[in-house]
Amino acid sequence: MEFKKNQTIYKQIADFIYENIMTLKWPVDQKISSVRELAGLLQVNPNTVMRTYSMLQDQGIIYNKRGIGYFVSAGAPDNIETMKRNHFVNVELPEVFKKMNLLKIDIEEVNTIYHNQSK
Amino acid sequence: MEFKKNQTIYKQIADFIYENIMTLKWPVDQKISSVRELAGLLQVNPNTVMRTYSMLQDQGIIYNKRGIGYFVSAGAPDNIETMKRNHFVNVELPEVFKKMNLLKIDIEEVNTIYHNQSK
Amino acid sequence: MEFKKNQTIYKQIADFIYENIMTLKWPVDQKISSVRELAGLLQVNPNTVMRTYSMLQDQGIIYNKRGIGYFVSAGAPDNIETMKRNHFVNVELPEVFKKMNLLKIDIEEVNTIYHNQSK
Amino acid sequence: MEFKKNQTIYKQIADFIYENIMTLKWPVDQKISSVRELAGLLQVNPNTVMRTYSMLQDQGIIYNKRGIGYFVSAGAPDNIETMKRNHFVNVELPEVFKKMNLLKIDIEEVNTIYHNQSK
DNA sequence: GTGGTCTAGACCACC
DNA sequence: GTGGTCTAGACCACA
CATH class of the missing domain: 1.10.10.10 (Winged helix-like DNA-binding domain superfamily/Winged helix DNA-binding domain)
Incomplete structure (x- = not known):
């Protein structure tokens, strides 16, 4: 690893x-x-x-x-998932949004990148 | 500060x-x-x-x-912006997408959170 | 040291x-x-x-x-050597040559000094 | 300047x-x-x-x-020239030779570079 | 005044 | 044990 x-x-x-x-x-x-x-x-x-x-x-x-x-x-599997989910939604995503604001990156642009990447 | x-x-x-x-x-x-x-x-x-x-x-x-x-x-102002932009798009966003995958969070859900938050 | x-x-x-x-x-x-x-x-x-x-x-x-x-x-040993070599040839030698020009010192004279010194 | x-x-x-x-x-x-x-x-x-x-x-x-x-x-013009000449021959050249030794650069190579450059 | 280097000593997270 | 960061204070050359 x-x-x-x-x-x-x-x-x-x-x-x-x-x-x-x-x-x-x-x-x-x-x-x-x-x-x-x-x-x-x-x-x-x-x-x-x-x-x-x-x-x-x-x-x-x-x-x-x-x-x-x-x-x-x-209960570990569920606990991990909710823990990670909460952290992602309440901590990480807001930071991402904040940075998007600073760099003037629109949510549409992120959508585009997301869909392009998965091809 | x-x-x-x-x-x-x-x-x-x-x-x-x-x-x-x-x-x-x-x-x-x-x-x-x-x-x-x-x-x-x-x-x-x-x-x-x-x-x-x-x-x-x-x-x-x-x-x-x-x-x-x-x-x-x-050229510093432009250089800083492109530097930060590149890092966001090429490093940070992929990590976010990867995590979304693991947690089975759809891009639609992210869109919803984004729009709710900005209200 | x-x-x-x-x-x-x-x-x-x-x-x-x-x-x-x-x-x-x-x-x-x-x-x-x-x-x-x-x-x-x-x-x-x-x-x-x-x-x-x-x-x-x-x-x-x-x-x-x-x-x-x-x-x-x-690769560090090789990298150091090429780094130093490049600096010598591209930066230091040109300066030496430039000074030789100003002082009207011929390359032959440098050769002589080099060979005398090594004795 | x-x-x-x-x-x-x-x-x-x-x-x-x-x-x-x-x-x-x-x-x-x-x-x-x-x-x-x-x-x-x-x-x-x-x-x-x-x-x-x-x-x-x-x-x-x-x-x-x-x-x-x-x-x-x-006497300034002459004094400057001898001063610079002495410094070049007694201080700078020895340093150059020392570096050539370390980098295993032959005096022939320096001659070649010198003549190529002046073309 | 300016930056640049160095010392002495402390605290921290990590392996 | 390891690196990494920070503080406090000093000294120096340079503009």
Whole structure:
């Protein structure tokens, strides 16, 4: 896996996990990779993975059974989706709109780009 | 002037200058505030302003006359606008579209939000 | 390491690094000294080394892995050599020739001095 | 007159005067332009010209009659030439040779460039 | 007055 | 441990 340099690695790992959970590749209550396992797979320092897991645990996305490992929480797939959706609609989109204003880019232009790109 | 904590100060100062140049408050070939002056005005260390000015000089936005000060480069207003425009269209928009895909948000929904918000 | 006072320290550090890379003492993809390490070694403030590293990163000579350190870029040895060669041939030599013209010094004389000196 | 940005202005003014004296446009014992006059001509701060004149006076190239102005010293044309010649041969050329060594550029190559350029 | 460089020391996020 | 940013204050050459 390759990481973008403009974002922290542990957050990109979180995105990787989010996607696995949302797409149900990692179903609810299933044990996920151990810290060392995932660190080895992603060629990353175990501390970094640990940091991701801690964050996800704080968010209630995964839970921990001591001595056994981390598991996907009930409701995680839906929670992730609404969390991301809210963030996108309430935080990211307004920023985009604000920038469009500054650059005098019309919403029509964005529509055009969107449709052209998907061809 | 107040600074957001999630972005570096010297880049926020750059944005401040970008806007002054784009809106022609600071016309081409006009001397801009000296390092110390702007530092005093923004309540910031002169080194921080110096860092901004160096970056802008590398970008060709401003130029320097030794012992006199910094001046707005010819073509700077247009260059800033195209630079920002390109970044928005080629970098930011694709990321937005990608996220829309993941969250299964249609372009129509974005249009709706856009028009609602502007009311 | 001692520094000449007629040139800035951070550029002299860059020259030091250029040489280590060109002579392959520091091979491609090898981690180079950390900012603090080199600062201690050269008896210089870490900020000064940081400045050098930033410049070299802009030039593509070194790259950064977050939280780990700086590494020599692929192709860096060749790039440094061609960069220096170009500067010498296109900038420095013409100035020398121009001065020879003013002082009415023949190229033959330069040849003589060159061969005498090397004895 | 235009100034290169990689060298100080007052030294470039000195070069301008050196040339006028060496080519005998400004003969020995002739009064040269006043500080203000030259400053106006070159579009430069009078302090900068003053600095040049001070340096030239220290070098014995020009002398001052109080209340009247600056004059070209006897022997100035020859002195400038030998001064420049010595500096070129003893300081600049060795540096060039040293750089040629580092970049493994042969004296033959320099000869070739020299002859090609003059065509 | 102007920019430019450097030091000393601090704090932060990240690996 | 790593880089990165910022402050405070100093010194210098130059215009």
